Amino acid sequence: MSLAITSAISLNPSKRVLPGFALSLGISLLFISLILLLPITGLIVQTAGMSWNEYWSVISDPRVVASYRVTLWAAAWASAFNGVVGLLLAWVLVRYEFPGKRIVDALMDLPFALPTAVAGITLSALFAENGWYGAILAEAGIKVAFTPLGIIVAMSFTSLPFVVRTVQPVLEDLAVEDEEAAISMGGSDLTVFRRVIFPSLWPALLTGVALSFTRSLGEFGAVIFIAGNMPYISEITSLMIFVRLQEFDYAAASAIASVVLMASLVLLFLINIWQAFYLRRIHGR
Amino acid sequence: MKTFKRAKSLVAAIVLGLGVAHTHAADQSLLNSSYDISRELFASYNEHFAAVWKEKTGNQVDVRQSHGGSSRQAQAIIEGLRADVVTFNQVTDIDILHQRGKLVPEDWREQLPNSSSPYYSTMAYLVRAGNPKNIQNWDDLAREDVSSVFPNPKTSGNGRYTYLAAYGFAQQAFPEDQEAIDGFVRTFLNRVAVFDTGGRGATTTFVERGIGDVLITFESEVNNIIAEFPDHNFEVVVPKVSFLAEFPVAVVERHAQRNGNLELARAYLEELYSEEAQRLLAGFNYRVHNEVVQQEFADQFPAVELLTIEQIAGSWDNAMEVHFANGGKLDQLQRR
Numbered sequence: 001m002s003l004a005i006t007s008a009i010s011l012n013p014s015k016r017v018l019p020g021f022a023l024s025l026g027i028s029l030l031f032i033s034l035i036l037l038l039p040i041t042g043l044i045v046q047t048a049g050m051s052w053n054e055y056w057s058v059i060s061d062p063r064v065v066a067s068y069r070v071t072l073w074a075a076a077w078a079s080a081f082n083g084v085v086g087l088l089l090a091w092v093l094v095r096y097e098f099p100g101k102r103i104v105d106a107l108m109d110l111p112f113a114l115p116t117a118v119a120g121i122t123l124s125a126l127f128a129e130n131g132w133y134g135a136i137l138a139e140a141g142i143k144v145a146f147t148p149l150g151i152i153v154a155m156s157f158t159s160l161p162f163v164v165r166t167v168q169p170v171l172e173d174l175a176v177e178d179e180e181a182a183i184s185m186g187g188s189d190l191t192v193f194r195r196v197i198f199p200s201l202w203p204a205l206l207t208g209v210a211l212s213f214t215r216s217l218g219e220f221g222a223v224i225f226i227a228g229n230m231p232y233i234s235e236i237t238s239l240m241i242f243v244r245l246q247e248f249d250y251a252a253a254s255a256i257a258s259v260v261l262m263a264s265l266v267l268l269f270l271i272n273i274w275q276a277f278y279l280r281r282i283h284g285r
Numbered sequence: 286m287k288t289f290k291r292a293k294s295l296v297a298a299i300v301l302g303l304g305v306a307h308t309h310a311a312d313q314s315l316l317n318s319s320y321d322i323s324r325e326l327f328a329s330y331n332e333h334f335a336a337v338w339k340e341k342t343g344n345q346v347d348v349r350q351s352h353g354g355s356s357r358q359a360q361a362i363i364e365g366l367r368a369d370v371v372t373f374n375q376v377t378d379i380d381i382l383h384q385r386g387k388l389v390p391e392d393w394r395e396q397l398p399n400s401s402s403p404y405y406s407t408m409a410y411l412v413r414a415g416n417p418k419n420i421q422n423w424d425d426l427a428r429e430d431v432s433s434v435f436p437n438p439k440t441s442g443n444g445r446y447t448y449l450a451a452y453g454f455a456q457q458a459f460p461e462d463q464e465a466i467d468g469f470v471r472t473f474l475n476r477v478a479v480f481d482t483g484g485r486g487a488t489t490t491f492v493e494r495g496i497g498d499v500l501i502t503f504e505s506e507v508n509n510i511i512a513e514f515p516d517h518n519f520e521v522v523v524p525k526v527s528f529l530a531e532f533p534v535a536v537v538e539r540h541a542q543r544n545g546n547l548e549l550a551r552a553y554l555e556e557l558y559s560e561e562a563q564r565l566l567a568g569f570n571y572r573v574h575n576e577v578v579q580q581e582f583a584d585q586f587p588a589v590e591l592l593t594i595e596q597i598a599g600s601w602d603n604a605m606e607v608h609f610a611n612g613g614k615l616d617q618l619q620r621r
Contacts, residue, residue, distance in 0.1 A: 062620070063620075124494065129494075129495065145494065225486065229437060229479070229481070230477075231619045231620075231621075232619075232620075242440060242482070244611075245360075246354075246356050246357075246439070252611070
């Protein structure tokens with residue numbers, strides 16, 4: 001089908017769906033430059049004042065390195081958790097009808113709508129040992145608020161919609177006929193899921209998980225109120241950046257920020273490359 | 286069409302209304318950039334000052350307030366916020382206004398009495414009802430069975446003061462013995478349960494989340510908490526020795542001049558030293574220099590030996606470099 005579209009366009013290149021192609025492209029590029037590229041340039045300019053040695057000593061400071069470890073570890077767990085729970089939620093929202101479904105669907109975006117600081121304060125209130133969840137968990141000997149576990153909770157809360165919202169449309173488009181065919185050929189539920197549904201879903205799922213992961217790397221507001229912020233144990237990289245800003249050391253703050261930015265960019269690029277590769281294989285081109 | 290007309294007249298009414306409101310508004314306006322928790326204090330002081338200024342000059346003055354973490358406020362002013370005066374809780378945040386952009390004169394500390402600090406406070410403890418862990422002084426905070434809460438010295442002036450107070454105590458307890466001093470402060474830092482980024486966050490952690498045996502923060506804040514949460518039966522403990530926490534003020538001369546407010550700005554800060562204003566400040570649990578007011582509030586402020594930054598670290602510049610800079614003493618003591 002995509003082949004048909006491409007050939008249609010190449011047959012009549014001047015005809016486009018949206019009018020004013022030059023104008024809209026111009027506006028898009030201007031927007032990208034002003035909103036995305038300019039701040040990144042600013043970041044590079046800030047760090048450009050440092051020598052390589054200075055840059056290296058800032059980003060390899062043991063306490064900062066410990067914060068990378070904490071951040072990566074927590075973001076990995078949070079996005080893995082979101083991969084499972086997000087898939088489940090998307091599945092329920094697409095495949096089942098139940099009263100209040102619209103409301104649940106709308107609530108899904110709440111973590112995006114809520115200011116992250118509010119999320120952080122609410123989560124720490126719930127998960128503190130005198131909070132509703134915290135009290136129950138404390139009986140089982142599990143501490144969440146003010147431990148690294150709290151970081152995972154905050155990160156997965158703020159980035160859950162990424163998984164749900166990327167998986168949901170793919171799930172909606174899934175042809176029911178394929179499943180029916182598989183069932184009529186005697187496939188068990190598990191086989192149908194594993195061989196028919198999952199292969200179509202997982203590129204979207206992986207994108208969602210990756211977005212959730214990159215978002216978690218940069219999360220500050222929600223995490224800071226629940227992390228406890230103990231040096232070497234529960235300090236996240238965003239806090240290290242915040243500390244440098246408090247010291248009026250913009251260059252060092254930018255240096256650490258550049259590490260986070262590069263990590264996110266590399267990850268996003270890898271996902272894009274992988275997706276292009278995967279899609280090519282699916283479409284056999 | 287009809288609704289359009291109605292909308293138009295509504296807009297006209299609003300515009301007119303604004304215009305009328307504007308003619309009633311002040312003859313002069315002043316922007317005071319202040320720290321986080323001074324909202325109520327300056328709301329009350331501004332009323333007092335407006336009355337004084339009206340009587341003196343006949344002008345109606347409208348003092349606008351901007352509140353935030355005081356380092357963040359300083360950053361905003363450096364980046365262009367045209368505040369006329371700053372009323373901060375850290376000397377270093379005014380120093381930076383001189384170092385980056387010469388917005389205040391170098392000798393701003395000499396412009397007003399008491400090193401330009403019209404009021405001061407110290408670091409005190411808030412403990413749970415009945416003081417179950419019997420916490421009285423800094424050495425109790427290094428005990429193994431005590432866990433404490435105070436904001437991160439890396440991100441909060443409040444936290445830096447607490448660190449300096451503990452350090453000053455250790456200097457007295459172990460004179461000339463650097464190893465023992467470091468050992469004490471290291472243990473003290475290890476007993477912290479949660480490092481919040483700011484003072485109010487630490488208060489929430491201790492009061493609402495029930496974490497820790499003791500909260501260390503400004504004496505003024507500790508007293509406010511007692512008043513705000515009467516059913517928790519918290520108790521105040523003022524240690525025998527603590528840190529002199531100054532609340533410095535300065536005219537941002539470069540901005541005040543451009544705003545045509547130099548005289549007004551100076552009067553605004555000078556008035557803080559008047560007896561009436563000092564009484565008002567003491568009412569907000571800050572310690573003041575005025576002797577008459579000191580007598581009146583003597584019961585409220587227990588005697589405490591106050592160590593200055595000069596005694597502990599020589600100067601603020603030195604303290605920042607030796608203790609708080611990246612890789613400094615604080616970083617070393619927190620390293621594991």
